[in-house]
Amino acid sequence: MKIFDYMQKYDYEQLVFCQDETSGLKAIIAIHDTTLGPALGGTRMWMYNSEEEAIEDALRLSRGMTYKAAAAGLNLGGGKAVIIGDPRKDKSEELFRAFGRFVQGLNGRYITAEDVGTTVADMDLIYQETNYVTGVSPAFGSGGNPSPVTAYGVYRGMKAAVKRGFGHDDLSGKTIAVQGVGNVAYNLCRYLHEEGANLIVTDINTENVQRAVVDFGAKAVGVNEIFGVECDIFSPCALGAIINDDTIPQFKAKVIAGAANNQLKEERHGDIIQEMGIVYAPDYVINAGGVINVADELHGYNRERAMKKVETIYDNMNRVFEIADRDNIPTYKAADRMAEERIARLARSRKTFLRDPKASLPK
Numbered sequence: 286m287k288i289f290d291y292m293q294k295y296d297y298e299q300l301v302f303c304q305d306e307t308s309g310l311k312a313i314i315a316i317h318d319t320t321l322g323p324a325l326g327g328t329r330m331w332m333y334n335s336e337e338e339a340i341e342d343a344l345r346l347s348r349g350m351t352y353k354a355a356a357a358g359l360n361l362g363g364g365k366a367v368i369i370g371d372p373r374k375d376k377s378e379e380l381f382r383a384f385g386r387f388v389q390g391l392n393g394r395y396i397t398a399e400d401v402g403t404t405v406a407d408m409d410l411i412y413q414e415t416n417y418v419t420g421v422s423p424a425f426g427s428g429g430n431p432s433p434v435t436a437y438g439v440y441r442g443m444k445a446a447v448k449r450g451f452g453h454d455d456l457s458g459k460t461i462a463v464q465g466v467g468n469v470a471y472n473l474c475r476y477l478h479e480e481g482a483n484l485i486v487t488d489i490n491t492e493n494v495q496r497a498v499v500d501f502g503a504k505a506v507g508v509n510e511i512f513g514v515e516c517d518i519f520s521p522c523a524l525g526a527i528i529n530d531d532t533i534p535q536f537k538a539k540v541i542a543g544a545a546n547n548q549l550k551e552e553r554h555g556d557i558i559q560e561m562g563i564v565y566a567p568d569y570v571i572n573a574g575g576v577i578n579v580a581d582e583l584h585g586y587n588r589e590r591a592m593k594k595v596e597t598i599y600d601n602m603n604r605v606f607e608i609a610d611r612d613n614i615p616t617y618k619a620a621d622r623m624a625e626e627r628i629a630r631l632a633r634s635r636k637t638f639l640r641d642p643k644a645s646l647p648k
Contacts, residue, residue: 286337295348299394300340303387308379310368312387313339315347316395317363320632323393324364325419325580326350327400328384328411330372343367349569350576355624356601357573358594359580364395372402381407385414393417398579419579428586431575435544436472438574438598439520442566443477443542445602447518450540450564457481462516462538463503465523466493469544469572473522474501487511488523518542526550528565533557542566555617567620570601 292300298319303312316324326347333339343365351363368384370376388397388411399408399420408421423429448454461477462485463470474484474497484503487510488494497503506514513535521527525547533554541548541563548568549555558565574595581591601623609619 286340288340291341291344295344297344297347300344301387301391303384305380305383308377308383309370309375310380310383311370312366312368312384313343314366314387314391314395315340315343315364316391317344317347318351318628319362319394320628321355321362322360323396323417324350324362325354325359325396325398325576326363326365327398327420328366328368328403328407329400330368330370330376330402330407332371333367333369336369339367339369351628352621352624353569353573353576354580355627356570356605356620357577358597358601358627359577361396361580364397365400366395366397368402376407378410381410382414385411385418388417389415391417396583419582421582426586427582428578428588428591430468431578432468433472434578434591434595435469435572435575436476437592438577438595439469439473439522439542439544439571440476441596441599442571442602443518443520443540445599445606446540446542446564446566446571449602449606451517455480459483459518460485460516461518461520462486462511462514463497463520463522464488464508464511464527464543465521465545466490466497467522470520470522471497473520473544474503478502485511485514485516512536521545521548528554528558530554533561536561536563538563540564540566542571543568544572546572549617552617555615559615565616566602567605567617570605570620570623571598573598573601 297317299316301314347363347365354361396417405422408418411418412421421427444454457480460483466486466488478501484501486497486503487506487508494505498505512532516538518540519538520543522544528548529550546568577594578591605616605619608622609616
């Protein structure tokens with residue numbers, strides 16, 4: 286892998302390698318873009334097959350965070366960290382505290398958070414060495430479990446997509462197929478049920494399915510059956526790459542709007558569903574509630590303020606649709622364009638020199 290060629294291609298700012306022999310820490314921090322503010326992004330702990338795979342993951346994920354933060358209207362850039370190791374047996378206090386010291390050494394250019402393979406308890410250890418961490422225990426001023434907030438954002442974004450597809454945003458009487466009923470999707474189902482929607486659900490975990498059946502009167506179907514059910518809205522809330530050559534011919538929904546990340550297996554699949562007349566809510570726009578919630582911790586967490594910001598996902602989705610119409614492009618491309626245009630506007634307006642050390646902090 287030619288690292289500088291890759292970084293130049295997508296205009297990355299910084300790649301940091303962190304090693305601590307005592308704790309066994311081997312970590313990589315990628316900072317993609319700080320035009321809008323310090324780079325926010327979680328720390329992932331994973332057993333990578335190679336160092337190159339870990340580097341690529343950090344770079345790819347950090348760029349995605351730039352787009353998510355920009356599209357959400359946050360004054361934050363995109364970053365990501367990966368720790369190479371088995372999260373089931375390689376964790377220790379000294380490892381996360383060593384990592385926290387590396388984060389502190391970046392002096393606020395990167396703010397970390399929980400991600401795959403890390404927990405709130407791990408963030409608490411990092412917090413002992415740096416203030417540049419979110420998603421810590423509520424006792425330290427965090428918003429706690431972000432799943433309900435993420436779900437509320439998906440609910441708001443779904444309403445905007447339904448307005449686009451059906452001419453109104455009323456979900457009452459709509460049939461919604463929810464693929465995956467984990468923490469985020471369960472809370473999403475609660476919002477949908479309260480508005481009078483009819484739910485069809487599936488999950489590899491039968492307990493999750495049963496809970497939705499009991500609590501919301503949902504209809505349960507098989508994990509492979511969910512793609513072809515008769516419904517108004519298909520809501521992918523489990524694995525990525527779920528919009529692909531095998532599933533697209535089965536879709537009967539008018540709208541696709543869900544919490545899962547990286548829903549399109551390939552970009553061309555976004556083109557195909559556009560041609561089919563399906564309204565697609567780009568994943569990183571509709572599922573931004575979690576990052577909005579943790580970003581609020583940077584100001585001293587206020588749930589009411591955070592939820593008001595999450596409500597704007599409805600407006601962000603409408604803006605995506607406006608750009609799609611303006612430029613005659615699919616919505617997944619319109620989401621990227623919305624983020625890129627905001628970064629470009631702010632880059633021009635932030636050219637004045639400031640010595641104030643607070644100038645780099647998100648407002």
